Amino acid sequence: xxxxRHHQFKLAGGHPALDFVNTVHDWTATKPHDYLREFADAxxxxxxxxxxxxxxxxxxxxxxxxxxxxxxxxxxxxxxRIFRLRLSGEMPSGTDLExxxxxxxxxxxxxxxxxxxxxxxxQLSLRREVNAELAGDALLRLRIVEAGxxxxxxxxxxxxxxxxxCGWFFLDLSKNRSRRWCSMDTCGAVAKSRRYYKKLKAxxxx
Numbered sequence: 001x002x003x004x005r006h007h008q009f010k011l012a013g014g015h016p017a018l019d020f021v022n023t024v025h026d027w028t029a030t031k032p033h034d035y036l037r038e039f040a041d042a043x044x045x046x047x048x049x050x051x052x053x054x055x056x057x058x059x060x061x062x063x064x065x066x067x068x069x070x071x072x073x074x075x076x077x078x079x080x081r082i083f084r085l086r087l088s089g090e091m092p093s094g095t096d097l098e099x100x101x102x103x104x105x106x107x108x109x110x111x112x113x114x115x116x117x118x119x120x121x122x123q124l125s126l127r128r129e130v131n132a133e134l135a136g137d138a139l140l141r142l143r144i145v146e147a148g149x150x151x152x153x154x155x156x157x158x159x160x161x162x163x164x165x166c167g168w169f170f171l172d173l174s175k176n177r178s179r180r181w182c183s184m185d186t187c188g189a190v191a192k193s194r195r196y197y198k199k200l201k202a203x204x205x206x
Contacts, residue, residue, distance in 0.1 A: 007035050009048045012182045014171035016049045017148035018160065021080045022182070027167030036076075039069045046140040051147070056132055056139060065137045072141050075103065079148050083169055086152070087162055104149055107142040110134040163187050 013019040023045060025033035036042050043060050046052035052060070078099055082092045092100075111130050118125040130142045151157060159172045161179065165187035172179040181187040 007041070009035065009045050010183070011049060012168060012170055014173060015147070015151055015156070016051055017079060017144060017151050018083075018169040018171065019049055020045070020144050020148075021076055021083065022168040023076065025166075027080070028165070034073070036069065036072060039064055039066075042069060042072055042140055046143075051143045052140060059132060060137070060139065063137060068137045068141065071138070072144075075141055075144060075148075078103075079144075080169075082152065083160065084162065086157060087160060100145070100149065103142070103145045106138070107145045110138070110142055111146075 009019070009023070011019045013022050023035045025035065036045070040061075043052065043057055047054075047057050078096055082096055082100065085092050107130055111128050112134070113126050114129055115124045115126055130139060130146060132139050135142050151160075156171060159177065160169055161172050162169055163182035164180070166182060168182040168187075170179070170182050
C-alpha cells in the first residue's frame with residue numbers, strides 16, 4: 001500500500017463535510033482503502049481543508065489519540081449514511097439522528113462566540129466557532145460536525161450528488177446541475193474511456 005503512504009487529499013467535494021466522507025479511496029470497493037490510517041493523517045486533512053489553522057495543527061501535532069481517531073471514522077460513516085439517505089429522499093434513522101445530535105451537543109459545549117472585523121464595514125461581527133482549548137483532541141471532529149450539520153440543514157443539500165463510479169460526494173455547482181462525476185480527471189475519464197472502447201468493440205463486431 002505504498003502508494004497511499006503520503007496521500008495528498010483531493011478536495012473534490014466542494015464542502016469540508018463531503019471531503020471528509022471522501023477520505024476513503026473508493027466506497028464501492030469490497031474493502032475500501034482508508035486514507036485516515038493515523039491521527040496525523042486526520043490532522044493533514046484538517047489543514048488541507050482549512051478546518052484547522054496553523055496554531056491548531058501545532059497544538060495537535062504529535063498527538064496519537066486512538067479513541068479520537070476511532071470517533072472520527074465513526075462520524076464519517078454516520079455522515080455517509082445520512083447523506084446517502086437524504087440523496088434518495090429518505091429520512092435517516094432515529095438512532096443516527098440521535099448520534100449526530102449528541103455530537104452537535106458536544107460541539108456546542110466547546111463553542112464560543114468570537115468577534116471579528118467585518119471587511120465590508122468598520123464594525124465587528126460575531127461568529128460561533130469550536131474553541132481549540134475546550135475541544136482538545138476532538139477539535140477536528142467537532143468542526144466537521146458543525147460543517148456537516150450546517151450542510152444538512154441548508155439549501156446546498158439540494159446540490160449534493162454521489163459519484164456513480166466511486167461513491168464520493170460532491171456539490172454540483174454547474175449552472176444546469178449536469179455534473180455527474182466527482183472528477184473528470186479520474187472517474188469521468190475512466191468512464192469516457194470505457195464508453196470509447198465499448199463503441200470500438202461494437203463496431204469491430206459488426
